[in-house]
Amino acid sequence: MSAHPANALPLLERLPVALRDACTSWLPESWRWLANSLLSIVAIFVVFATLFALLTLAERKILGRVQNRPGPNRAPLPFLGIRTYGLAQPLADGIKMLTKEDIVPRGADRVLHFLAPVALLAFSILTFAVIPYGRALLPVELDAAVLYFFAAGAATELAIFMAGWASRNKYSLLAAMRALAQLISYELPLLLSIVPVVLVAGSLSTSEIVEQQGTWLFGVFPQWHVFTPWGFAGFLIFFVAALAESNRSPFDLPEAESELIAGHLTEYSGFKYALFFMAEYFGMCALSGMGVTLFLGGWQAPIPALAFIPSYGWFAAKLLALLFVFMWIRATFPRLRIDQLTRLAWKFLVPLALVNLFTAAFWVLSSGWAGPLAFARWLVAGTLVLGPFLVLGRRLSAGLGPRTYRYA
Amino acid sequence: MLGSGLLQGLAVTAKNLAGSFHDPARYVTTEYPEQRTKLPENYRNFPFLVHDDPADPNGTLRCVACQICEKECPPQCIYIVMERDEKGKALRRPKVFDLDISVCISCQICVEVCPFDAIKMDQEYEIATRNRFGGLLLHREDLSKSNAYYHQIHPTEAAGVDAALAEQKAKQAAAKAAKAAPAPKAAATTATPATAATAQDSAISPAPAAPPPASAPDTPANPAPANPPPDA
Amino acid sequence: MSLAFLLIAFLTVATAAVAMALRNLVRSALLLGASWAGVAAFYLWAGAEFLAFAQVLVYVGAISMVVLFAVLLTRPSRDEGAVSPASAGRLLPALIAGGSVLGVLVGAIVGSPLRTAAKPPLAFTVRELGLQLMGPHAASLVVVGALLTVALLGAVVIAAPGRPGDREDPR
Numbered sequence: 001m002s003a004h005p006a007n008a009l010p011l012l013e014r015l016p017v018a019l020r021d022a023c024t025s026w027l028p029e030s031w032r033w034l035a036n037s038l039l040s041i042v043a044i045f046v047v048f049a050t051l052f053a054l055l056t057l058a059e060r061k062i063l064g065r066v067q068n069r070p071g072p073n074r075a076p077l078p079f080l081g082i083r084t085y086g087l088a089q090p091l092a093d094g095i096k097m098l099t100k101e102d103i104v105p106r107g108a109d110r111v112l113h114f115l116a117p118v119a120l121l122a123f124s125i126l127t128f129a130v131i132p133y134g135r136a137l138l139p140v141e142l143d144a145a146v147l148y149f150f151a152a153g154a155a156t157e158l159a160i161f162m163a164g165w166a167s168r169n170k171y172s173l174l175a176a177m178r179a180l181a182q183l184i185s186y187e188l189p190l191l192l193s194i195v196p197v198v199l200v201a202g203s204l205s206t207s208e209i210v211e212q213q214g215t216w217l218f219g220v221f222p223q224w225h226v227f228t229p230w231g232f233a234g235f236l237i238f239f240v241a242a243l244a245e246s247n248r249s250p251f252d253l254p255e256a257e258s259e260l261i262a263g264h265l266t267e268y269s270g271f272k273y274a275l276f277f278m279a280e281y282f283g284m285c286a287l288s289g290m291g292v293t294l295f296l297g298g299w300q301a302p303i304p305a306l307a308f309i310p311s312y313g314w315f316a317a318k319l320l321a322l323l324f325v326f327m328w329i330r331a332t333f334p335r336l337r338i339d340q341l342t343r344l345a346w347k348f349l350v351p352l353a354l355v356n357l358f359t360a361a362f363w364v365l366s367s368g369w370a371g372p373l374a375f376a377r378w379l380v381a382g383t384l385v386l387g388p389f390l391v392l393g394r395r396l397s398a399g400l401g402p403r404t405y406r407y408a
Numbered sequence: 409m410l411g412s413g414l415l416q417g418l419a420v421t422a423k424n425l426a427g428s429f430h431d432p433a434r435y436v437t438t439e440y441p442e443q444r445t446k447l448p449e450n451y452r453n454f455p456f457l458v459h460d461d462p463a464d465p466n467g468t469l470r471c472v473a474c475q476i477c478e479k480e481c482p483p484q485c486i487y488i489v490m491e492r493d494e495k496g497k498a499l500r501r502p503k504v505f506d507l508d509i510s511v512c513i514s515c516q517i518c519v520e521v522c523p524f525d526a527i528k529m530d531q532e533y534e535i536a537t538r539n540r541f542g543g544l545l546l547h548r549e550d551l552s553k554s555n556a557y558y559h560q561i562h563p564t565e566a567a568g569v570d571a572a573l574a575e576q577k578a579k580q581a582a583a584k585a586a587k588a589a590p591a592p593k594a595a596a597t598t599a600t601p602a603t604a605a606t607a608q609d610s611a612i613s614p615a616p617a618a619p620p621p622a623s624a625p626d627t628p629a630n631p632a633p634a635n636p637p638p639d640a
Numbered sequence: 641m642s643l644a645f646l647l648i649a650f651l652t653v654a655t656a657a658v659a660m661a662l663r664n665l666v667r668s669a670l671l672l673g674a675s676w677a678g679v680a681a682f683y684l685w686a687g688a689e690f691l692a693f694a695q696v697l698v699y700v701g702a703i704s705m706v707v708l709f710a711v712l713l714t715r716p717s718r719d720e721g722a723v724s725p726a727s728a729g730r731l732l733p734a735l736i737a738g739g740s741v742l743g744v745l746v747g748a749i750v751g752s753p754l755r756t757a758a759k760p761p762l763a764f765t766v767r768e769l770g771l772q773l774m775g776p777h778a779a780s781l782v783v784v785g786a787l788l789t790v791a792l793l794g795a796v797v798i799a800a801p802g803r804p805g806d807r808e809d810p811r
Contacts, residue, residue, distance in 0.1 A: 065428045066421045069437045112670070144766050147693040154701025158673055161708055165666055177712060180705050187702065204690075204766045332421040333414070393410025 009136060012310045016043070017136050040139050044128050052281045053090035059327050061086070066331040100270035105168055108267065112166035117268065117275035120159035124282035126152040131289040132207050134299050134312030145206040146198060149290055150191060153245065156283060157183040160247075160254060160264055163276070167267035175263025178338060179254035182244055185345035186251075190241035192353035193234045196360030197225055197294045206290075210298030219304060224297035229381035230359040233389070235295040237353050239325075242287040244341070247280060248326055250333035253341060288322040289315075296322075348396045352388055359384040449562055452529030454509045455518055457551045458558050465552045470526035473502040477518035477527055485511035486518065507551055509535065510544040525569045531561045644685055652678030665711045673704035690766050 011018070020043075024035040057072065064071025073086040104113055129152075130145035132138040142148050157179065164176025201209045215223045225231035244251035255263045265276055292298060296318050299311035306314075336344070359381050366377045427434040438445050461468040473490035491503035518527050530553070537543030559566040652675050659671035676699035683692035773781050 062425065066425045068424055068428045068434045070435075070439070109667075112667075142689060144690045144693050147690060147697065147766075151693040151696035151701065154697050155677075157701065158670070158704060161705070162670065173712075177709075180709055184702065184705055184709075202767065328418065328421065328425075331425075332417045390409065397410055 010310075013134070014136050015310070016134070016312070044139060045125065048125075048128065048282060048285060049278070051285060052278055053094070055281050055285075055323065056093065056277070057086060057089050058324075059330070060089075062324070062327045063331050066328075094274070097274040098271055100273075102270040102272060103267070105267050107168040109166040109168070112162045113267070114272075116159050116163035116166060116264075117272045117279070119162065120156055120279040121275050121282070123152050123156045123159060124279040124286065127283070127286040128289075130206050131286065131293055132210050132298055133289075133315050134310065137299075137312055138207050141207060142205065144204045146194060146204045146209075146290075146294070149206075149286070150194075153283070153286070154187065156279070157187075159279075163268070164254075164264035167264065169267050171261050172264050172266050175254045175256070175266075178256075179247070179264065181338070182251065182253060182341060185342050186241045186244035186349075189237050189345060189349035189353045190245055192350065192357065193237035193241060194294055195353075196230050196234050196356055199357070199360050200225070200230075200364055206293050206298075210293055210300065213297040214300045216304055222297055222300060222302050224295065224300070226295040226297075228363065229378065229385045230356050230363055231295055233352065233356045233359070233385045235291065237349050237356065238291055238295065240344075240349060242291060243326070243329065244345070246283040246287055246326075248284060249330040250335050251341060252335060253338055256335065258335075284323065284326055285319065288319050288326065291322060292318040344396070348392050351392055355384065355388040447531050447561075449564060451531055452516060453514050453533055454512050454530050454535075454546075455507060455516075455527050455551070456530040456532075456553045457505060457548070458526055458528055458555055459552050460555050462554045462556065465554070466548060467501075469501055469548075469552060470524050471502050471505065472500040472524055472526070473498075473505075474523070476521050476523070480517050480521045482515060482517060483511045483513050485509070502548060505548040505551060507546045508544060509546060510540070525573065528558055528562070528565075648678055648681045648685060652682070666708065669704060669707045669711055672707065673700050676700050676704065690769055 020036060020039050023039060024032050027035050061071035071086065072089040074083060075086055075089040075092045076083050077088050078091070104110055127149050129140045130138070130142055130149050160179045160183070161176045164172040164174075164179065167173075197209060198204055201212050203209060203212075213222070213224045217223055221227065226235045243249075247254055253263075255265060265273060268276060292315060299315040301307040301309060301311075301314050362384065363377070363381055366373075366380075369377045424434060429435070458470050459465045459468045460470065473488050475488050475490075478484075478486040478488045485508040487504065487506040488502050489504035491499045491501050493499055514529070516529055519529055535544075555566070555570075558569075655671045655675040655678060659668040659675060662668045662671070677696060680692045680695040680700070683689075683695055
């Protein structure tokens with residue numbers, strides 16, 4: 001897991017690596033590499049599976065609080081009967097899911113029906129490999145890490161289609177078609193929104209991108225990408241596209257409980273259903289982690305004085321904050337219609353992302369500007385971001401004035 | 409500008425999210441089995457029978473088994489058999505009073521028609537049972553509840569009923585006195601069999617002496633069903 | 641010829657072969673995606689990380705989706721069913737298309753010098769790859785970009801609702 005010579009770092013910083021090395025030190029040298037990798041995989045899986053369990057609870061709690069109700073708070077600890085503000089709810093849900101009957105429709109394609117959740121989860125987990133969780137915590141150091149991330153993410157779309165098609169259910173198939181249209185549409189802005197980061201960083205390696213955001217302007221302001229005009233626009237586009245890519249509300253059309261009766265999940269029950277949910281949350285975590293890495297400074301501390309907190313702590317804090325925004329958005333916005341969804345992608349996000357590419361190019365070219373020219377640099381870049389946003393936004397909402405209601 | 413509406417929406421949900429932690433006006437959930445909301449006074453579901461003396465719940469039922477409610481009940485969920493002694497003389501109290509609450513429609517007609525204020529609407533709602541036939545068929549013993557309980561669930565209405573009963577009893581006593589004195593005219597007009605029966609019941613065990621409140625309505629001589637209860 | 645090579649080769653060829661043999665178009669399309677993933681595994685095995693991930697992203701992620709979309713949105717036309725697969729009208733174009741592809745591929749394989757001697761593996765970083773593409777190979781990049789743009793515009797023209805007269809639907 002180590003990307004750096006870990007010995008120079010403070011103890012707290014290299015604690016996970018040191019723990020791992022302590023666990024595998026008794027093995028012969030040639031086996032240690034394998035054991036270290038396996039241990040990293042297990043650690044990532046355990047951490048994110050726990051996070052998944054807690055996220056399901058947190059999501060229900062937050063949704064509840066937004067709707068002025070407490071959310072799940074009754075499930076007691078097993079055999080003790082102590083209620084811990086619903087902390088045992090994931091456990092209860094897990095037991096329920098595991099003991100449910102696994103139903104496969106008679107006309108279903110049994111192989112694909114089984115393969116779909118497995119493939120979905122496998123590809124979701126693959127994306128965790130290249131996210132730098134801390135200064136010394138990068139599971140796989142890849143030169144083309146960003147590309148790897150989105151390649152693995154792209155394969156999940158196929159799994160959703162498999163689920164919808166293999167179920168032999170008209171709702172599932174409709175959902176699969178919607179999923180295809182949505183995911184193809186939003187793949188484009190997602191990739192275009194990260195190209196500026198790659199352009200400015202000059203690298204596809206996640207660790208290098210994070211390292212480059214580790215400086216402070218005037219010793220106070222972090223130089224994260226999100227604090228530049230192009231980075232801000234890129235982050236917003238990335239976030240909207242990530243919402244759509246992870247099938248989250250308000251872009252949860254493939255599921256759409258109210259019209260497609262949960263879409264591609266209709267014919268799934270029991271543990272396979274749980275796997276789908278796990279994959280959805282994993283995808284959400286992975287995309288949030290990538291957003292943190294690319295735009296929010298990764299594991300860098302926001303101000304130098306707080307750098308004593310270990311880097312993985314900062315990464316976790318930023319990740320959780322972003323996940324909270326995912327849930328907040330789910331609690332706020334109603335679902336889009338399919339035509340609104342594709343229109344938003346093709347008529348708004350894609351042009352905006354293309355213009356953002358030029359903004360980033362300008363930012364790179366004008367990196368030498370200083371003094372009053374630096375002000376001009378911000379002005380030009382800001383105009384390049386805000387102008388298209390206003391123009392495209394006006395065109396997007398053209399003809400959508402305040403609605404008038406006529407009563408019969 | 410595009411997005412301002414979205415931000416407004418996010419602000420609303422954020423306000424609710426934060427407000428549910430400190431603002432009781434927003435956080436309105438009652439966690440039911442532990443916490444309960446107070447039922448509104450006029451809430452009603454199924455009828456019960458009023459008795460006057462908790463020491464003898466079946467002996468002091470106001471019901472005289474006149475079967476008016478049984479005949480009036482739209483879904484016919486009441487079944488009454490009058491108690492008789494060995495000679496076959498009617499004892500003016502129910503031997504059997506069955507009420508099937510799986511059939512009852514909570515229409516309150518039995519309460520309206522009862523001339524003796526003997527049947528009233530209950531507020532007990534935790535009546536789920538595992539036995540869907542026997543468990544929902546309530547007998548005289550299950551239905552019989554004290555006048556104090558009636559005061560507890562419908563205070564205003566019960567005060568009105570008590571006032572009316574007391575007034576009637578006073579009239580009865582006056583009529584009796586008048587009958588004893590040489591003035592038999594007044595008794596003939598007021599002493600209907602119903603009122604006589606009530607008088608008889610009250611003579612056995614006088615109604616709890618609830619002083620009629622000032623806001624109690626002017627009830628007529630005949631015991632009118634106290635519905636709707638006057639709002640104080 | 642390592643075991644990994646043989647395994648990847650077998651999986652790639654087998655999935656492609658089964659994809660051709662199957663009657664069910666959706667399964668064929670999914671197997672085709674698996675075959676493309678096998679090609680990506682080849683690239684990875686050969687040390688071309690960037691190419692492998694791009695292959696997965698473009699082929700497995702996007703093109704297989706387009707194929708699936710096409711399969712699901714089209715229905716077998718009744719009129720065209722008249723041409724049987726073995727007819728002479730189909731044989732000639734099939735032979736020409738297949739033969740030309742075969743010729744190009746065989747020419748490329750024969751023409752390329754296959755060195756069996758161990759050569760230090762080319763450790764291209766993404767940065768060098770980008771510089772190569774933008775420097776010596778800029779012309780071909782521009783040509784490919786223009787081609788794709790033309791294809792995209794053509795697709796838009798075909799898909800766009802035409803003049804009001806064209807909208808008549810036989811059904």
